[in-house]
Amino acid sequence: MSRSNAPHGTSDAAPSEALSPAEWQPATLAAQALGRIDPVTRAVVPPLHLSTTYLRDPDNAYRSGFVYARPDNATTREAEDVIAALERAEAGALLFGSGMAAASAVFCALERGDHVIAPEVMYWGLRRWLRQEAPRLDLAVDFVPMDDPEAVRAAIRPGKTRLVWIETPGNPLCTVADIARIAEIAHAAGARVAVDSTAASPILTRPLTLGADIVMHSATKILNGHSDVVAGVLAGARKDAFWDRLVAIRGGWGAILGPFEAYLLMRGLRTLPLRAAAQSAGALHLAQRLSAHPLVSAVLYPGLPDHPGHAVAARQMTGGFGYMLSIRVAGGEAAAIETAARVALWKRATSLGGVESLIEHRASVEGPGTPCPPDLLRLSTGIEDPDDLLRDLDAALTGAHRPTE
Incomplete structure (x- = not known):
């Protein structure tokens, strides 16, 4: 199909046939x-x-x-x-x-x-x-x-x-x-x-x-x-x-x-592509920054090059690596639970994928038999500014590790 370089609304050639929905991105x-x-x-x-x-219908059909x-x-x-x-x-x-x-x-x-x-x-x-x-x-x-x-x-x-x-x-x-x-x-x-x-x-x-x-x-x-x-x-x-x-x-x-x-x-x-792109970009930003955080012992996110599944994810995922990531908190279970208790912007709630960012201590939710480490926090990244999310989480991590007087 030929395309014109003429400005929008003008054309120096006959109009092209419209794309069908099967051809849409x-x-x-x-x-x-x-x-x-x-x-x-x-x-x-x-x-x-x-x-x-x-x-x-009069003949009892449902046309x-x-x-x-x-x-x-x-x-x-x-x-x-x-x-x-x-x-x-x-x-x-x-x-x-x-x-x-x-x-x-x-x-x-x-x-x-x-x-x-x-x-x-x-x-x-x-x-x-x-x-x-x-x-x-x-x-x-x-x-x-x-x-x-x-x-x-x-x-x-x-x-x-x-x-x-x-x-x-x-x-x-x-x-x-x-x-x-x-x-x-x-x-x-x-x-x-x-x-x-x-x-x-x-x-x-x-x-x-x-x-x-x-x-x-x-x-x-x-x-x-x-x-x-x-x-x-x-x-x-x-x-x-x-x-x-x-x-x-x-x-x-x-x-x-x-x-x-x-x-x-x-x-x-109708807004899924915009949200998926923004949330994936936010999750990657957080994963990269939290990987260097002294109070985070590990970041689990397939967008990181050192993730064991990164090569497979890069092959079968396009445009991002998802909106979910998990972190393991230095200091163990108590520090993880305290971190979740101290956030202000993140919401302590179950679920994933909403426009608001959520944080949850998964081992507490899943109970006995969970493969989830007790020091793990699951993060669902929303569409907020990722630097705001990072500052909030940093403050919570720091507060959780501050000795009580």
């Missing part, structure tokens, strides 16, 4: 919400559809494509379509009422007796669910260091392993899994690969293009970005029997996201 896809205009009002913001039921709100909703579809486009998901996307609802649906879609490989470092709520609920579903689960593909290969049970669940970057230790390599190992054994990409977002990583079959997000986090929606989403590489099973579970079990929440999620999605 992620920033354009998100900001334009696929460019859809409401056909009735011509509104540039999609309307909120609250109806729980829909009118049948509108909508029957009842439990399995489907027009507002929910709008947000799903944007996420599917960002993930390049040919099967589309399915929104759920929470990240846990989305993730657990994948495991519930397996057959009894199936074997699953999951990461040692992963969201603690799902790890707990797998330990408590998977046996009741007659699923066998092995937890392995997912940043070691050979550990995945060694854990494969021929004829039994049906799912490899990846989380990258891993929460909260920021481990990095090689999606393409693990997908190759899993597929050779006849297993599917699902990737929890919550800490990356489709702006930074597109797991389906790297060989994954399903990508999952806690959409509560950076996809929404405003800490006012609880949601989860699955996006699929292809429509097959397993994807159909997920559709049936979402509809039959009543796990769909409500229209109002989907409407708010769509609002967040």
Whole structure:
């Protein structure tokens, strides 16, 4: 396609054919919400559809494509379509009422007796669910260091392993899994690969293009970005029997996201590329500065060249290394807890990906059995000025290490 160097609004050649949404860059896809205009009002913001039921045609057909709100909703579809486009998901996307609802649906879609490989470092709520609920579903689960593909290969049970669940970057230790390599190992054994990409977002990583079959997000986090929606989403590489099973579970079990929440999620999605870039840049700035801080014994962030997963992250992440980092506080657990208690700008709260920066002592949250060191603080970088965040954290670290009189 030819391009003119003439000033905006003028041209010395015939107009080029407009790009289709399939050719748009992620920033354009998100900001334009696929460019859809409401056909009735011509509104540039999609309307909120609250109806729980829909009118049948005189012959009892549903030519509108909508029957009842439990399995489907027009507002929910709008947000799903944007996420599917960002993930390049040919099967589309399915929104759920929470990240846990989305993730657990994948495991519930397996057959009894199936074997699953999951990461040692992963969201603690799902790890707990797998330990408590998977046996009741007659699923066998092995937890392995997912940043070691050979550990995945060694854990494969021929004829039994049906799912490899990846989380990258891993929460909260920021481990990095090689999606393409693990997908190759899993597929050779006849297993599917699902990737929890919550800490990356489709702006930074597109797991389906790297060989994954399903990508999952806690959409509560950076996809929404405003800490006012609880949601989860699955996006699929292809429509097959397993994807159909997920559709049936979402509809039959009543796990769909409500229209109002989907409407708010769509609002967040439209600024996702801007937020992801700003938050990743802020996280990298903090990681670099905190690496030289005398009261920080280690910084865990894949954007640092000395991170063991940096090379893999640099290959499969584009435009940044994510908004989550963790620090280990010199002085141990007591100093870490005291540091979190002393912050003023950072907020002591659970979650990730919002516009406000959050800090949390993860071992206290996760409890017994956590792989999280007791001196670790997880940081979720928002869109504040990173130097303000650094000064606040420096003051808290210094105060935590100041001897009491």
